Amino acid sequence: MPETTPAITFAAGNAKKLLALPGYALGAVASLLVPRRRDLWVFGSGPGIGEGALALYRVAERERPGRRLLWLARDESDLATAARLSIPAVLKSSRQGLWATLRARVIVVTHGFGDANRYGITGGFVVQLWHGIPLKRINLDSAETLRTRLLPDSALLRRMLRLMYRRAARSIDILPAASEVSARRLRTAFDLPNDRVVVTGDPRDDVLLRGEDAERSAAARALVFERLGIAPSDSRILLYAPTWRDGEADPGIPTDDEWRRIAALLDASDSILLVRPHPHGVGDYAAGPAFSDRVLLFDSRLCTDVTPALPAVDMLITDYSSIAYDFALTGRPIVFLAPDVDAYTASRGLYVAYPTFSGGSETASWSEALDLIERADTAPATRKRLAEHSESLATAHHAYRDGLNTDRVYREITTRLKEHE
Template sequence: MNTSRFHFASGNLAKLLAIPKYALSWVLAFFVPRASERWVFGSGVGVGEGALALARQLRRDRPDAPIAWLVATDAERDLAAAEGFTPIRRASRHGYWATLRAGTLVVTHGLGDVNRFGVFGGAVVQLWHGAPLKRIHLDSPVTTAVRGPAIVRGLLKRMYERGTKQVSLYIAGSVTAAERLRSAFRVAPGKVLVLGDPRDDALARQALEPALAAAARDTVAAALEAQGAPAIAQREKLVLYAPTWRDGAPDPAIPTPAEVAGLNEALAATGSRLVIRSHPLGEGEYGAAAGPRIHLFGSELARDITPLLGAFDAVITDFSSIAVDFSLLERPILWFAPDLDEYSRTRGLYEALEVTAATPIERTWAGVSELLTGVLTEATPAKRESVRAARALAARFHPHRDGNSAARVLAAIDRLGLPAAELVPPGGVFFESFYGRQVSCNPLAIDREIASREPGLARYWSVTSESQRVPAGATPLLVGGREWFAARRGAKLVVVNDWLRYSFRRAAGQTVLQTWHGTMLKHLALGRPNVSLRTRLAIRRESRRWSLMLSQNPHSTEQFRRSYAFDGEIIETGYPRDDRLARADLGGSRNPIDAQTARLALGVPDGKLVLAYAPTWRDRGTSVVDDLDVNALAAELGDDWVVVARGHTRTHAFGGYLRVDPRVIDASTHPDINDVILAADLVVTDYSSLMFDAAVAGVPLAFFVPDLASYRDSERGFTFDFEALAPGPLLERREQVVARARELSEQGNAAGWIAEHRDRYAAWRATFTPHDDGRAAARVVDRLTELGAL
């Protein structure tokens, strides 16, 4: 099969040349009203994919809904008409007008599935076309490929980013797929909902009802026999080979005559047929392989292969999302990628293919032939292993297996038009910690205190992923979603520990408590060196959004006044997040029950000493900070120690700590940093505010600061004389850290080790933790109650 080839480079050039059309359409959209009852659908494969499943659901639920399908060919026109839709040429003026007037636009591949110039101001729903295995859109270097100067490439990238903002709702089949879509399209988490993929509805039903899978087999068999294939016996097995598109490049897996002969032998031995399905956008010259047992099944026979996957006993693929779809059936999947290394390097994968597959990756057709014999034979280890891997893949990518994803998506689209008060009732408390990346810190401690006093009060938590757990009785809301905006706007009390974003404006009668997230050693906000006028204005605008601030100590109170020009009330009462630490301090030692609980939560083996390494982030950093080299540190400390590494929340996007040594535990995304502190025999940091929290619990501190001079004099600077007051040794080399840790283990208890720094440690606690007695959260909520914020 040979299809027309598409290249990103040529498509991107056309996009740049069309800028005047985009600009004119953007203006026109202000004057042309959209009709909320009108729907426009389109798909890169024609009439198919999840768009077709959703349109059919819409037709069943609302028979009178005007549905237009934008087409590119006469064949697509006929298919749309047969479904009862109104076919309109995508590139025509009628296609432009239909897109410009429709209230809802549904696409699977991109805005070009409809008339891309008419999308401005419409409610665009992006279904995508499978779970992303290979990197897509802005995550892939090939997406914005175009030759030319940097200014041209930059303009193209901005056009792509602007296009993603035209989409009102992205649909994902799973949390894993959702996180990849959020990354690829650079959109807020709340713009992507995990509702199941409508394109898999028919397949999910086939998994539940074998008769439907048998009907799919009959459809495939009839189509092949109509093309001249020998009649397919009921006992024969069908195997699908579906390679992915290679960005316009030729398919490297075309089999040689010798490989075809080997395939035929394997197929004959197992009583099987091989059905080859090249990607509709790709180029695959598989005609020479066709024969009595090998058949071509191109898009001319079925535009959409997913609803027919139940016909097949096994699937062979490389990087195609068909593997994820097929896993619903829990049947064998064979992974064949002769160009795995090159493809991984140039296009990129979201994870190593070996991780996705959980089975070996074949590189040759000979290997595939051998594997086929195993997986197509009943009760063989190869088949059992392949089925196990398919089930594991389905568990990751298919939380919804009822075949009703289209109905869920339709309900979500209806919610796009609801007013905020109907999405989330006004009132309650809205919590956010570290921009929703964690459910932690002072907001979490305050939440617990409020919940204990007002169990019936509505509580909403800002999160960035469906995998995050919120306190019992609270409602998680994805950042940037309509419900998230509604809850934040309508809450009586908003509790945050970092900046408010998305042009927040405090409503009348609303209280905003800014708890911040640590006593500052380093300068922040207006106190930072060389702050631009634009940043200064942004800082002052931000602090005017707050009603109250929370402070741990007098030093913080003074710094907040200066750094944020904040003249409102500051509640100086200690840190609620440290209440647990304060209660664990028994006056020079930690409660052993608290320490053991924390160690169990982190997975620390019994009998091991714990060195916790928790550096802060760097302003220009693009990776987790590992100046200490945690793996080398663990090796040098030896078997008596475990290194627990905790990266700053602002480095989470760069990944965690590579765990080479088994004595390293990466706790960067562990939900409670207090576990790290309470489990530690020694806390090593650089300039992180963790140093103040650790002091509340009386944990020994050491400071690994090889860049002390540059950080102090050039990058951030300090708000006090850190070198004179530090309650532990300032170290510059890893061997010094190792030596200090060994001193601690030889002392046998923290009190003896701290003796060297006893006076400075005591002064540090008196200065920076004078209110941290385990009752800070109660005092904060008392004050909020007095102010009528609850």
């Protein structure tokens, strides 16, 4: 993402929430007056059409063909994608989007209430399919999430924001979790009772678990090369996917010397490097493709949901992103590159010590990361150690590996709807 793009931060987002309070109040009143349709479910996802919301849409479609399902699109691009996938959709910010949210019995989101029309949430059955297993502290568990541009030093506003987060979370009827480890973090982050955070497995991970490994890898490689618009090859695929740093520039952007060494490693090992900055990240990776045609940008504009592409990846390079927990299901090596681990831990906070997450093999620079990759390529013991840590992450953080996570979520929803009715 170019550095001239306005940074998205917690402070800016919280300021918007405070300014939108009158709209929330009006929406709550409208929700009391507008009856909800028992057969209408609406779906939304912050990055676009994908994530667990799309997986749940397909299961709901399969289980009840007559049910009315509607996607709440961010923009015209989402509308075009929905049309291509034969998914009925309206713009979430339009009058139709507000009306659909007000009328829906079930509202499915993956990031926040803004995935739908936030002013029509009250009174709906809200399914929050949180986007991954949290390593970094989120919501009420992190002071960083309560900062605001409006009177940033005001303790009163911070208390108001904390209250807003708590009250908003009460609207969540079910929050599926990948494991009890994840569930404990989500319960404190959203201040939810135990029965609302249920261990079903994460719907977005089903694509990593269904079928045979070779079939998944072949389909994912076809997807990657199709999105890149280049001819398929047998080259090894490395993926670099750093996390968001609340508006700060990504410290993991390689220097020119590091790009040269990356290019040399890619040539020597017949590999390509996919660079996937966070959709809200700050920093410019354009120098990479200039140094080597083996460095390819694979951002969210090319591939909204990266999870279906993960079986194509032979090695992941990341920092604090929950993508590590998803990728661990492949059993393949992960290289942890965290140049700012002390500062990030101090500001955002982590649920576990970073060496526990990384298996003690974290690197602090691209030079160290490349050294580790080269050792993994030449020393079977190193590669085995990295793969074993992936397996340990998967074992500890995923309760199910049967590819039926979405089905379990669907059954939880329908069972609870019957209880409500």
